[in-house]
Every structure is written in C-alpha cells, then in structure tokens.
Amino acid sequence: MREIRVFCPATIANISCGFDVLGVALDSVGDEMVVRKVSKKGIRITKLTGQDLPLEAKKNVAGVAGLALLEASDYDGGFEIEIYKKIKAGSGIGSSAASSTGAVWAMNELLGRPFSKIELVRFAMEGERLASGVAHADNVAPALFGGFTLVRSYNPLDVISIPSPDQLYATVIHPQIEVKTSDSRSVLRTKITLAQGIKQWGNVGGLIAGLFTNDYDLVGRSLEDHIVEPIRSILIPGFDNVKSEALNAGALGCGISGSGPSIFAFCKGEAIANKVGESMKEVYQDIGIDYDVHVSKINTKGIRVI
Amino acid sequence: MREIRVFCPATIANISCGFDVLGVALDSVGDEMVVRKVSKKGIRITKLTGQDLPLEAKKNVAGVAGLALLEASDYDGGFEIEIYKKIKAGSGIGSSAASSTGAVWAMNELLGRPFSKIELVRFAMEGERLASGVAHADNVAPALFGGFTLVRSYNPLDVISIPSPDQLYATVIHPQIEVKTSDSRSVLRTKITLAQGIKQWGNVGGLIAGLFTNDYDLVGRSLEDHIVEPIRSILIPGFDNVKSEALNAGALGCGISGSGPSIFAFCKGEAIANKVGESMKEVYQDIGIDYDVHVSKINTKGIRVI
Numbered sequence A, B: 001m002r003e004i005r006v007f008c009p010a011t012i013a014n015i016s017c018g019f020d021v022l023g024v025a026l027d028s029v030g031d032e033m034v035v036r037k038v039s040k041k042g043i044r045i046t047k048l049t050g051q052d053l054p055l056e057a058k059k060n061v062a063g064v065a066g067l068a069l070l071e072a073s074d075y076d077g078g079f080e081i082e083i084y085k086k087i088k089a090g091s092g093i094g095s096s097a098a099s100s101t102g103a104v105w106a107m108n109e110l111l112g113r114p115f116s117k118i119e120l121v122r123f124a125m126e127g128e129r130l131a132s133g134v135a136h137a138d139n140v141a142p143a144l145f146g147g148f149t150l151v152r153s154y155n156p157l158d159v160i161s162i163p164s165p166d167q168l169y170a171t172v173i174h175p176q177i178e179v180k181t182s183d184s185r186s187v188l189r190t191k192i193t194l195a196q197g198i199k200q201w202g203n204v205g206g207l208i209a210g211l212f213t214n215d216y217d218l219v220g221r222s223l224e225d226h227i228v229e230p231i232r233s234i235l236i237p238g239f240d241n242v243k244s245e246a247l248n249a250g251a252l253g254c255g256i257s258g259s260g261p262s263i264f265a266f267c268k269g270e271a272i273a274n275k276v277g278e279s280m281k282e283v284y285q286d287i288g289i290d291y292d293v294h295v296s297k298i299n300t301k302g303i304r305v306i
Helices: A061-072 A095-110 A117-132 A140-145 A181-186 A194-212 A216-222 A229-235 A239-248 A270-287 B061-072 B095-110 B117-132 B140-145 B181-186 B194-212 B216-222 B229-235 B239-248 B270-287
Strands: A003-013 A022-038 A042-049 A078-084 A148-154 A157-162 A168-175 A191-193 A253-256 A263-268 A291-297 B003-013 B022-038 B042-049 B078-084 B148-154 B157-162 B168-175 B191-193 B253-256 B263-268 B291-297
Touching (some): A022 A291, A061 A117, A078 A095, A117 A140, A117 A157, A168 A270, A181 A229, A194 A216, A194 B157, A263 A270, A270 A291, B003 B140, B003 B168, B117 B157, B140 B148, B168 B270, B216 B253, B239 B263, B239 B270
Antiparallel strands (some): A003 A022, A191 B191, B003 B022, B022 B148, B168 B291
16 A cells, blocks of 8 residues: 545544543544655655645644654655645644644554554644644544543553444534634633532543443533633633523533634534534624534544545 | 331542542441331431440431431331441541431331432431531442442532442551541642643543443553642551552552541452552551451442341
C-alpha cells in the first residue's frame, strides 16, 4: 500500500462536566486526507483546500504530528500529504486534531502499524501543541479511538474508551464568530470551590455510568458544568438561548464544544437531533449571525479509510 | 411479619477521587438490629449493646431516621428497636449510617415496603445529620443499595448504582485513635485549583469505567486523590506507611475511609486482601497503636434479613 485516503472526524471536547478529559468523535463532519509514502525523506503538504493554512510541514499541525511519528520510526523515507479541510479552523470541533490524527493514523497504516493508538495520540498531541500552545489530548483521543474517550491522566498518558448508546446523536451549531482561544482560556479561573468540584466529579461519574448503561436520561442529567460553562458562555452570543431552545426541543443536554464558539447538544435519535438543530438555527437567524449545523451519530470507529 | 432481624453493613465513603460522592458496602463487618412493630406510637430503642450511645430516640441516629420515616407514613403504630453495634462509632466506616439505614429499611419491610430506596436514603440522611451535622448520603446510599453507589447530586437527590468486579475485596484497618470529625472537616480547603479538579474528575471517570469493565488495573490507577487525602492523612499517624505497605503487598489502591481514621485498600481476590491486611497491621504494631482489621468482599445486596 503506497497511498491511503482517510476520513478524519470532527470531535467535541470539554463535554460539559468532563472539562479537559471527555471527548467524542462525530460521523457526519470531518476532513479528508490523502497520505502517500514516498522515498524522499520528510513530510510535504502537497495540497491543502478548504481553509487558509500553512503548507510548510513545521508550521502545519499535520506536518508537525507526522514529523513526530517519523522521528520515532526507523522508516527512512517520507510522506506527501493532501488535506481537504471541511472543518473550519477555530470552530471548536477539533479542526486541528482532525488533521494531526489523520496524518499519523494514515502514516501508521502505510508503515504496517508499527505504533499503538496511544503512541499515535502522543504524536498527534504535538500538532495540538502547535495549534494552541498546549499538547492536549481531548480531541485527538476520540478522533483516533472513536466514540467517547476519557483522558484519565496525562502523566502517564491514559486514554479510556467509553461505550455509548446506539441512538445517541450529537447536534452541533457553529456560529460564525471568532472566539480567540487565548480569550477563552484567559477567562478561566485557576481556582474553583471544593463544592463546585464535588458537583463536577459527581456528574462525570453519572455521565460515564449513563453511557455504560444506555441510560439516556442519566446522560442528560449529568451534562452539567458549574465551572467552565458559566464563564466561557459569556463569550458566545446567544448561548443561553440556544441551550434553552435545544433543551425545549428535546435535547438530553447542551454545552460548549471545545472552547467554543460551537455549541453541542446530545439527543436520543436522529429525529430529535434534527429538531434540536432547527431550534438552534432559529436563535442565530434572529440574532443575524451565520452558522453551520451538523447532526451526527456518534462515530464509534474514529478515523477510517474511504 | 411483626419483627425482623437485619444485618446493617459497614461502608466506605469518600473513596479516593470520589470524595463526597462514591461509597461502597462491606460484607464482613456490620451491625445487627431487631426491629419490632408495636401498637404504641413512636420509636423506642429498647436495647443497645456494643457501644455507649443514647437510647432516647431523638438523640439516636436510628431513632431520628425512624422518626423521619414515621412522619412520612400513614402508619399509626410504632416500633421498638434493638441495636447490636459491631461497628465502632467514629471509625470512619459508616457506623451511624448502618444504624440509620437498618432502622428505616427494617421498618419499611415491616410496613410492606411503602417507600422506595431513594426515599429511605432521605430518611436515613436525617440520622447522618444528627451524627455529623451534615445530611450526607455517601454512606447511607451504599448501605441501602449495596455495592458501589454514586451520589451524583443532592438537589435533586440522585443515587446511581455502580457494578463491580466479582473478585474485588476491601481491606480496612481501623487504628484506635480518635480523629474528631470537626478536625477532619476544618483542615479541608474550601478552594482547590482547576488543575486538581481536572485530575480528580478524570480519575472518577476512570474508576467508574474500571468498575463497569472489571478492569482491576484501571480501578487501581484511578484510586488517586490529589485534593483531600494529602491534607486529611496528616491527622492519621502512620498513613503514608500503611498506604505504601498495602501497595507493596499488592493492593490496587489505598485511601482514607470516610473522614478517617480507618484506611481502606481495594484488592483483587481474598488472598491478596488478607496479605494487605497483614502488611497494614505491621505498621501499627511497630507504632504501638491498637487496630481492627476487616477483610471483606464487596457487599452487593446492602442490608439483609438474618
């Protein structure tokens, strides 16, 4: 196998109570990449459509992640990468993670799978470091493992796959506004109360239990965030309305995707997920902000060959 | 049925990362109670052996919990209660919870089960309020539901049963020293860092996932507490040694039971649990502090008729 074309899913991270630890892969939105094994050493981004991003490997998240893999490998050739971006940069649904993980996953396939998934997570995290300054794993882990993932610990890196109910859908609305990552980070408080923490880890426990037992109602009850959402949501115009309309339309729960501005809702079944999408749209139509809406089943496989 | 004799299990609360939310019921240590339906209204504690505790219903946790049930009931008679305490008060393994839950569970049986388990939790919490000033549910919930329980939320009260692997054992050592609940509470900080919180809810997620998937190793890795244990353990002489000896002897993880002074370890299999118990004993033998050791399978049923 010399060349491979892959689908690289969008991902929701910071799932409500699961700030910094819980993420999930989507199915209906993602990038496509073609990765080609070549004898010339190094990584070359030979094509990039859909977004205005650097082609130079060291400045591109896919390039940086790929170089991390190459460095750990005894393969003495190189790779060419074509990136067809469908996920908008800065949307909050793991645009950089899709590119980083797509590159390393495809390269690993072409090399005969010398690396484990957790090793691929580590390489892809280097792409995240380039994109945001922090080598976080909460988007790259679900993109690589599929489904819901828990990053239990970074040191040592410990990623746990969490199953989810069959009829669980995600609805995501991306209002076309820019929220700078630096802003969404700087508004966070470095201290929280112990009482807030207790609520949060109670909800994480409930969410994980609900996902294991296919208890949609418990999943919904646990999708609370008393720590980050009340602060970050201030940066997202219309957030409170979108959330209340989504819940009114039948969503199990609703929160900020990543560091925003996208807003996600989880729903039981496609019909409700579509209805929730409509209710979210109306809010931004009223405000006069453009938007994209994605309705997706949970992607349980992660990156795949297409 | 006029009279019932019940076993009321000891419980471990504040399970490492699950501070204030996660508890588990034990099988080999617990109180016994006899509860008798009588025509005379009210609750009378007619016998109490094993500990020096008040007999007056309003001053006894079993009495207070029972009165809370009576008040919600249309039954116009009363109950006599005999309490045979085996769990030492102040040991940190749910002594008051055993009495509160035993009373209300037995009364509910004798009345033909008019109340749900979650209602019984509420009544028993009144006993906890008397014992500690706080109507917490993290000991009464596992005593009533059996196994591991997660108190996801207090408002509304939401208790989730969590399964556990068959070969999971708990070893508990109770050093015979007094740690005042007020002291163990006053040392807690009311603020924590967001980074500590993230570690904690990552571990709660890992622990719940490990319990669902019978992944003993994941259970062990997740039994970390970066928030409460480092502070409260200072009040328990020998804690660090007990923990390191328990881990050396093969325990999956080790932490403070309740607010101490008891220390628990979870182990895979009875043989390791016994070995861990021996290793814990040696520490207190060296220090010269008396102790009790309990080795127990997880009690998946909770309170039962004997």
